[in-house]
Amino acid sequence: MPTPPQHAPAPPTADREWWRDAVIYQVYVRSFADSDGDGEGDLRGVHDRLGELASLGVDAVWLTPFYVSPLADGGYDVADYRDVDPRFGTLADFDALISRAHELDLRIIIDIVPNHTSSAHAWFRAAVAAEPGSPARSRYIFRPGRGPGGDRPPNNWKSIFGGPAWTRLKRPDGTPEEWYLHLFDAEQPDLDWTNPDVHAEFDDVLRFWLDRGVDGFRIDVAHGMVKDPELPDLPEGQKADLLDGSTQLPYFDQDGVHEIYRRWHGIVGSYPGERALVAEAWVEDADRVARYLRPDELHQAFNFQYLTAGWDPAVLRRVIDGSLAANAAVGAPTTWVLSNHDVTRHPTRFGGGERGLRRARAATLLTLALPGSTYLYQGEELGLPEVTDLPEDALQDPTWLRSGRTERGRDGCRVPLPWEGERPPFGFSPEGGRPWLPMPEEWARYTRESQRRDPDSTLAMYTVALRHRRTAIEAAAGLDWLEAGEGLLAFRRGAGFACAANLGGAPAKVPADALPSAARVLLSSGEVRWEAGALVLPADTAVWLVPEGD
Ligand code: GLC
Numbered sequence: 006m007p008t009p010p011q012h013a014p015a016p017p018t019a020d021r022e023w024w025r026d027a028v029i030y031q032v033y034v035r036s037f038a039d040s041d042g043d044g045e046g047d048l049r050g051v052h053d054r055l056g057e058l059a060s061l062g063v064d065a066v067w068l069t070p071f072y073v074s075p076l077a078d079g080g081y082d083v084a085d086y087r088d089v090d091p092r093f094g095t096l097a098d099f100d101a102l103i104s105r106a107h108e109l110d111l112r113i114i115i116d117i118v119p120n121h122t123s124s125a126h127a128w129f130r131a132a133v134a135a136e137p138g139s140p141a142r143s144r145y146i147f148r149p150g151r152g153p154g155g156d157r158p159p160n161n162w163k164s165i166f167g168g169p170a171w172t173r174l175k176r177p178d179g180t181p182e183e184w185y186l187h188l189f190d191a192e193q194p195d196l197d198w199t200n201p202d203v204h205a206e207f208d209d210v211l212r213f214w215l216d217r218g219v220d221g222f223r224i225d226v227a228h229g230m231v232k233d234p235e236l237p238d239l240p241e242g243q244k245a246d247l248l249d250g251s252t253q254l255p256y257f258d259q260d261g262v263h264e265i266y267r268r269w270h271g272i273v274g275s276y277p278g279e280r281a282l283v284a285e286a287w288v289e290d291a292d293r294v295a296r297y298l299r300p301d302e303l304h305q306a307f308n309f310q311y312l313t314a315g316w317d318p319a320v321l322r323r324v325i326d327g328s329l330a331a332n333a334a335v336g337a338p339t340t341w342v343l344s345n346h347d348v349t350r351h352p353t354r355f356g357g358g359e360r361g362l363r364r365a366r367a368a369t370l371l372t373l374a375l376p377g378s379t380y381l382y383q384g385e386e387l388g389l390p391e392v393t394d395l396p397e398d399a400l401q402d403p404t405w406l407r408s409g410r411t412e413r414g415r416d417g418c419r420v421p422l423p424w425e426g427e428r429p430p431f432g433f434s435p436e437g438g439r440p441w442l443p444m445p446e447e448w449a450r451y452t453r454e455s456q457r458r459d460p461d462s463t464l465a466m467y468t469v470a471l472r473h474r475r476t477a478i479e480a481a482a483g484l485d486w487l488e489a490g491e492g493l494l495a496f497r498r499g500a501g502f503a504c505a506a507n508l509g510g511a512p513a514k515v516p517a518d519a520l521p522s523a524a525r526v527l528l529s530s531g532e533v534r535w536e537a538g539a540l541v542l543p544a545d546t547a548v549w550l551v552p553e554g555d
């Protein structure tokens with residue numbers, strides 16, 4: 006293994022708190038770009054295409070896990086936290102990527118997976134080989150079973166991917182023994198965060214990557230590391246769902262997690278430059294999410310309330326106000342996100358087809374106009390829909406098998422990106438490469454190359470929006486709602502910028518007082534028209550407005 010560079014590459018200039026209003030682009034490494042033709046995206050593929058992301062105009066890139074992994078859960082099953090999986094490249098590739106990113110003024114955030122390891126991790130192998138009650142076992146959550154012969158799992162918790170959250174070990178001679186906890190796949194045993202070894206290990210893993218120059222971490226299942234020590238049964242009929250944080254669960258959002266983040270805050274803060282920690286915490290209540298963002302904890306959390314709000318103006322407005330207020334109370338910026346690698350792509354969520362895409366484009370302008378930081382998921386700038394008809398034998402998400410082949414899982418949003426050309430693999434892999442998930446033939450019309458030539462493309466809209474966002478929207482300005490008609494959401498950000506979105510099914514007039522004086526349309530997600538001095542927005546269309554002359 007090469008030694009880490011003595012001097013980490015310098016982070017981009019200006020060490021203000023860049024993350025407060027950053028646009029952060031999520032790269033799902035396995036599906037972004039494949040440089041070597043094995044059908045799997047890799048770090049070199051990302052490196053070679055970073056220029057595309059710089060010209061799109063994002064501020065930072067979040068890389069999903071590229072660590073050594075059996076890929077039982079797409080790499081969220083880490084076998085070695087300090088090395089790159091050979092399918093994704095080498096540590097040298099990572100170093101080259103981060104240097105190139107910093108040259109382009111892009112920050113790099115990486116994923117850290119502290120709730121569980123892979124069952125192929127050296128610690129878990131040692132735990133399996135060791136005796137019950139041994140120090141090696143105490144890094145995970147092993148318990149004897151219940152009932153005669155310990156045949157029943159220690160409690161009734163369910164895996165988020167389906168089936169029981171416990172798997173029983175067997176000795177080599179077949180004798181059954183203890184059970185271990187896995188909130189996700191059986192190949193993702195949960196770590197025991199009451200064990201000081203676990204804390205020390207992750208302190209060191211954070212430093213390992215900070216020394217290599219990363220600008221931040223996205224913390225996987227950030228609300229899950231601490232469990233109620235009693236491991237109590239859930240009330241009968243309670244579903245274990247990552248997307249449903251509405252109920253108090255004995256393994257999510259326990260108070261103890263906050264101590265971990267206070268410690269991590271100190272570690273990250275001891276490095277030069279502004280580095281950020283972002284929580285993936287599926288917690289329903291905005292005030293509970295904000296607890297992760299207290300001044301001595303994490304910097305950002307994904308706003309999943311926003312992601313799940315649907316295409317409903319009243320719900321969106323409530324969520325926007327609620328998240329701004331909750332975060333303001335702790336001095337943290339709000340984030341906005343419409344898609345990621347765990348959810349159905351938003352054009353499909355919003356109804357699919359032409360209408361879904363129209364809404365998705367409008368949602369993008371709405372989102373990028375809000376105060377705070379925005380996360381984009383790779384491919385949304387191309388307007389990619391969910392692939393809903395992947396052949397069953399191509400499905401890889403553990404959800405598919407663990408749900409007894411009833412839930413297809415998340416592969417449909419992870420299909421590799423189409424870059425150029427008329428046929429799969431559309432430049433994702435070199436010609437002849439076979440992408441790890443099949444790419445639809447009809448994606449020829451979504452390639453980046455074809456959209457680059459079309460000023461009305463979704464890619465063009467994102468590029469222009471990101472450029473204007475830096476200049477036309479004053480970062481410091483708050484958000485003032487304008488009273489608009491049914492189906493309309495309209496707000497101002499200071500005197501120089503307004504956004505209006507028509508979420509209703511029919512054209513709507515933007516009220517005159519919603520317009521900055523002598524307003525002009527800076528950007529719109531679809532065709533808009535002026536009618537006797539009033540601006541008419543067709544259904545599912547959003548617009549950015551600035552004073553004439555700006
Ligand atoms: C997070 C990841 C998801 C993964 C899970 C378990 O929710 O985003 O992809 O399956 O954690 O690590």
Ligand code: MG
Pocket residue numbers: 039040041042043044045046047092
């Ligand atoms: Mg490859």
